[in-house]
Amino acid sequence: MSLGSRNLTEPSPLDLTWLVDYGLAAAKIAVYAVPEAELPTAEAETRAGPGGWLDIWLRAAFYDSLFERNHRTLRARSTLAHEIGHAVLHPREVKLGQEAPEALSLQRAARQSLPAFRDSEWQAHTFAAAILVPLTTLRTLDGRDPSRLADVYDVSVPLVASHLRRCRELLPSQGP
Numbered sequence: 001m002s003l004g005s006r007n008l009t010e011p012s013p014l015d016l017t018w019l020v021d022y023g024l025a026a027a028k029i030a031v032y033a034v035p036e037a038e039l040p041t042a043e044a045e046t047r048a049g050p051g052g053w054l055d056i057w058l059r060a061a062f063y064d065s066l067f068e069r070n071h072r073t074l075r076a077r078s079t080l081a082h083e084i085g086h087a088v089l090h091p092r093e094v095k096l097g098q099e100a101p102e103a104l105s106l107q108r109a110a111r112q113s114l115p116a117f118r119d120s121e122w123q124a125h126t127f128a129a130a131i132l133v134p135l136t137t138l139r140t141l142d143g144r145d146p147s148r149l150a151d152v153y154d155v156s157v158p159l160v161a162s163h164l165r166r167c168r169e170l171l172p173s174q175g176p
């Protein structure tokens with residue numbers, strides 16, 4: 001899956017609208033805006049679609065705020081990137097969860113004893129931050145001020161802060 005080369009060559013916001021309209025189809029991932037009544041307990045969900053596709057359902061208000069900037073835009077960007085993470089990393093779990101929800105809840109219970117990095121939610125969060133704030137361009141920037149980086153990549157400050165914590169060993173150390 002190509003995420004758009006610009007995002008990987010210069011520090012810039014990932015173009016999620018392009019991914020929704022064009023880019024994700026190459027990976028057989030589709031994104032749908034659905035009414036809140038169909039997603040009462042979550043902002044988004046990844047489901048098995050027909051023909052081996054994975055369908056990301058996003059509440060309509062969040063879907064719209066990807067295209068029309070408003071107070072939900074940053075949240076919508078990280079939520080969609082998180083769901084793309086599930087679609088790319090966990091297609092088997094997505095299908096299993098739909099066919100046998102009880103099997104998935106058993107897996108979740110077992111997961112509590114796993115290290116954090118084995119947890120699928122942790123993996124999706126980490127994936128989201130990695131595509132929104134790629135290390136390849138992060139390394140080219142002077143300074144690690146989370147608010148400035150949040151502006152550069154069009155993400156929230158907490159997302160950048162936790163990404164920097166997780167990646168501290170992968171980033172060259174910078175002077176005080």
Ligand SMILES: [Zn+2]
Pocket residue numbers: 082086120121124
């Ligand atoms: Zn998730």
